[in-house]
Amino acid sequence: MTMQDTDRALVQAATAVAKLRCRSQSHTVASAARTADGRVFSGVNVQHDSGDTCAELVVIGAAATQGVTELETIVTVTDRGREVVEPCDRCGQVLGAYFPSLRVIVGKVDDLRVVPIGGLLG
Template sequence: MNPFESELRVIEAAEELASTLGADKNHTVAAAAMDTNGVIHRSVNVYHFTGGPCAEFVVMGLAATTGAGPLMTMAAAGDGGRGLIPPCGRCRQAMLDLHPDVMVAVPGESGPRMRPIRKMLPDTYFFPDADSQRILRFNKRYYDTVASGTKTTTVRFDDPVVPGPHIFAFEDDAEHRTLKGLVTSVRHYRLDKMTAEQACLAPGTSAEEFRRGLRTHYPELSDEDEVGVVAFELS
């Protein structure tokens, strides 16, 4: 997917820092990461024959020292004008375990693209003791209805939300507003079999109308696919 404005700022921060590198061969990659408060953390790698840490590892540690919670966006860029570079396998595994909802910038044919970290490491091992904080993302237009408790369900496709505490983050929100909440249940239904009651639709909204809206939001969604009805509350 194309980057939001906030994600473009993370990419620019990584590329700007990378442009200052080159004189020291021990530091050749820059990384930038944005937390749920909208703070962008920056760092560089430490190249060493014993296996010095990648820039993504360093920026995760740097963010942790400031008390930052889960990271929303990660980008890395190489020195010498190499531009945006994707993370290595070890970084992908660490991000998946420690920041499982982070979006990662990768180069594409027509410019940077954003990828969920779980899509970059399929069929992976999960570190059970990571105890990572989870993020549930919403379009920023839903802030008021979520904050007021009017909106208590959301329907997701290909998004493995699990019950438990979450930070509710609102995408590309200039104020970087967040709410603390709890996902209470996730129920799955085949799209073409899901009723208005199962989808928790407002009175007067038909299931077919809702399905059309979902297909617009998820172009790859087919009638045979399952979607998850996520119930949540503020904590």
């Protein structure tokens, strides 16, 4: 799928969070997701000796606290926003189960594209 202006804006939102909040080993990845009505939710991963929580799962929780039951598009960035990464297998499974029509932004920063979550699974 082709990138739209709203998709580029979502990458910029995740990048802004990464640059601002991913400054330690505790937070190294940021994610941002958009709803169909244009609301954007973001989050960062949480790394700790007791276990890690991915940024995508933090975003799901942030959206859920605001009553959101459907996300349209998600992107995850690392290296303070210099690299776009695919969700890990666990997050891909959770995202696919919660939002089967979710679109995921993937690729290199200078060559991004949008794929359905189902295209990343299995």
